[in-house]
Amino acid sequence: MELDNIEKLLEKYFEATTTVAEEETLRAYFSQESVATHLKQYSPLFQYFSKAKEERYTKQVPLKPRKNYYKWLSIAAVAVLSAGIYYGKTIHDRNEATYAYNETKKALSLLAENFGKGTEKMAYLNEFEETKQKIYNEN
Structure with a gap:
């Protein structure tokens, strides 16, 4: 059995x-x-x-305290990322401001150039006015 x-x-x-x-x-x-x-x-x-x-394992195993490098590595990564975002935004804003300044400068120089042409035409108009006044004053 x-x-x-x-x-x-x-x-x-x-x-x-x-x-x-x-x-x-x-x-x-x-x-x-x-x-x-x-x-x-x-x-x-x-x-x-x-x-x-x-069976038993009788040998002593030396235990060393493990250093937690991942914690420090993550802190460093966050710091680098934050600095990159901050300085990248600052540089982008500065480039954007420089671009806006240059475009405004071009527009104002174009405006000044056209006003200069208008002033030249005003000089002819001023001569015409003086001549007209002379003609009217003599009559």
């Missing part, structure tokens, strides 16, 4: 449907000296798990 039960448990074990208690039963069976001959091939598998469970 026990052998039949072990074979069923092995089948369930390889289908990955056993419980922890059933696996413990299998480990206990295969750690004995009297294992059925047709099941001896599985004996090293379960004996390995029993031995591996008892």
Whole structure:
């Protein structure tokens, strides 16, 4: 009966449907000296798990405190990004103001040039007025 039960448990074990208690039963069976001959091939598998469970790592692991560089790196990235946005906006505004100043300067120089032409024409008109006054005063 026990052998039949072990074979069923092995089948369930390889289908990955056993419980922890059933696996413990299998480990206990295969750690004995009297294992059925047709099941001896599985004996090293379960004996390995029993031995591996008892293994311990005894060497001391030196633990160094980790430095959190990511925190400082993110702070530096935010600082660089903020400075870039601030100075980029300042330079953009300055370039925009310079562009507006140059365009205004061009427009005013064009206006001054046209006013100069108008003043020249006014000189002719002034001479015409003086001549007209002379003619009217003589009559």
